Each structure stands twice: as structure tokens, then as C-alpha cells.
Amino acid sequence: MKQQNYHNHRKFYPPHHFIYLPLLILLEIFGMYKIGDDPKNKLVWILFSVVIFLLFYLAIMVRQHYALGLQNRMVILEFKQRYFEIFNMRSDETAAKLKFDQMAALRFAHDDEFKDLLYKALHENISGDEIKRSIKNWRADWLRI
Template sequence: MESQNYKNHRKFYPPHHFIYLPLLILLKGFGIYKIFNDEQHQLIWILFSIVIFLLFYLAIMVRQHYALGLQNRLVRIEFKQRYFEIFGLRSDEVEEKLKFSQIAALRFAYDDEFKELLYKALHENISGDKIKKSIRNWRADHHRI
């Protein structure tokens, strides 16, 4: 398995991203084409295009909403546990000062860099993306959604 880093840490679900969504896009394009080229059945093609658009929208929103919502909760719990293991303290006050993007980025750093980057996030308010780019020794996460 390839070593994970900033450039390759995003993940795709091939049936969804490379089959289902492109198929819906093609159907949407076909429906729009037929709207302008089949005047006899124009209303049917408008309804077809609306239904395809709604399926496309629903497919993206439902999948993302539930998966990311759950993943975000797990990332926060992981942060709390890791903070406790490193510092022996509850993380409630620290967590309130951080944006979620910062918490999510910190999970890719090993403990020594975690401390340093956490300090920068709290005192210099560096962004989650900047935290990721600052990581020298990337701690891979191969279990993301």
C-alpha cells in the first residue's frame, strides 16, 4: 500500500464517484438535449430531467451528510482520547478553542508533532490545511470514509 501523505490522503468510493454519479450526469445531459430536440414530448423530458437532478442531489447529499457527520464525531472523540493520553487532562477547554478543520488535521501528526502543531493552532490560529502541510512525518489514516 502506498504511503499516505497530504497529496494522496483523499478517498473515493468508485461505484459512487465513477459509475453512479457520471451515469446520472449523462442522463441529465440527455434529458436536457431531448428537451430542446423533442418538442412533441418536451414536458416529459423536463420532468425526466427534474427527477434525474433530484436523484443526483439526493445521492450526493445523503451519502455525504451521514458519513461525514459520523466521521466528524469520531474525529472529535479520537482527539479527546489522544489529548488525554498525551497530557493526562480533559480536552474540553482546548477543543472549544479549535476549529474542526484544525482538529481533523492534527490527527495526521504523530505525538511529538501533535504537541507542536496543537500549540501553533491554539496560539497562532493556523488553519487545518496549513497544519497538514506542516506535518513532517505523516500518520496515515486508511479507515476514513
């Protein structure tokens, strides 16, 4: 594998970026052209264009799904890092006992409340929403996707 640098650091998925999406754009243009060019089959070409548009929209939404999945991984890593900074211990066992919504909610608590809310999450199994409602000193997250 080549060493990464500025010129080769971008990652493309060729079937998606160079075949699928351009093909959908060309098919959409073709379908819209045929709507005006073929009045006898106008309804068919409208349906064709709508289906192509929906496929294009679905492809874009999959990218959003990937971003949200990555955000969830970052939330878990942030929890583990913060746990280590506060307790000076690994968090593997603790993280395994928590649900994702609990870890995500704990992000909003300042360090002084983090310990108490974590204890409640582990021993009383309070939900992420209950954790958020219990926070008195809110720690904002302005970088969410």
C-alpha cells in the same frame, strides 16, 4: 423500547426508504416510458424525467452529506481521545479553542509532533493547512470517507 439484536438492529427511515425512493424510481420509469409513448409531448416527458432524476440524485447526495457529518464528529472524538491519551486530561477547553480544520489536521501528526503543533494552533492560531505543512512524520489516514 425493544432490546436490540441481530434481527432488529438495522434502521430504516420508512418515508425515505419505502415511500420516497420507490416512488421516484416508479415515476422515472413512467416518465421514460411516456417519452417513447407520447411523441406529441416528448419534450414535456423528457423534462419530467430529468426533474425526477435530479430529485433522486439529491436524495442520494443527502446521504453523502450525513456520512460526511458523521465523519466530522468522529474526527472530533478522535482528537479528544488522543488528547486524553497523551495528556491524561479532558480536552473540552482545548477543543473549544480549536477550529475543526485544526483538529482534523492534527490527526496526521505523530504523538511527538502533536504537542508542539497543538501549542502552535492554540497560541499562534496556525491554520489546518499550516499544521499539515509542518508535519515531518506523517501519520496516514486510510479510512476517510
